[in-house]
Amino acid sequence: MKRILWRGAVSVVALYVVLSAGFYWSMRQSPDAFGRIMARVPFPLMMILPFEPLWKQARSGALQAGDAAPDFTLPTLDRLSQVKLSSFRGVRPVVLVFGSYT
Numbered sequence: 001m002k003r004i005l006w007r008g009a010v011s012v013v014a015l016y017v018v019l020s021a022g023f024y025w026s027m028r029q030s031p032d033a034f035g036r037i038m039a040r041v042p043f044p045l046m047m048i049l050p051f052e053p054l055w056k057q058a059r060s061g062a063l064q065a066g067d068a069a070p071d072f073t074l075p076t077l078d079r080l081s082q083v084k085l086s087s088f089r090g091v092r093p094v095v096l097v098f099g100s101y102t
Helices: 002-027 031-038 043-048 051-058
Strands: 073-075 082-084
Touching: 002 031, 002 051
Parallel strands: none
Antiparallel strands: 073 082
16 A cells, blocks of 8 residues: 555656646747647646746846847837837837736
């Protein structure tokens, strides 16, 4: 009986580690890929696994205060052209607002 319980416990721990590693890997993917993966994950599984610590580790960047922002390109509101962050360097200050106004 002890042997069966021991094997069961080891199996549960191994499954937990594998699922956590899979979550971490998926969090390192692009936002589109991560969204497609998470759309298929049952909510109770997200409650069991250490979602928040994995997210903070996977999405932490290497930028420090005072570092230049990474360059990126975004479409304009009318979707007819694109704006590149580096095009404003030395021209005018840029403020990035992350959030929702709805």
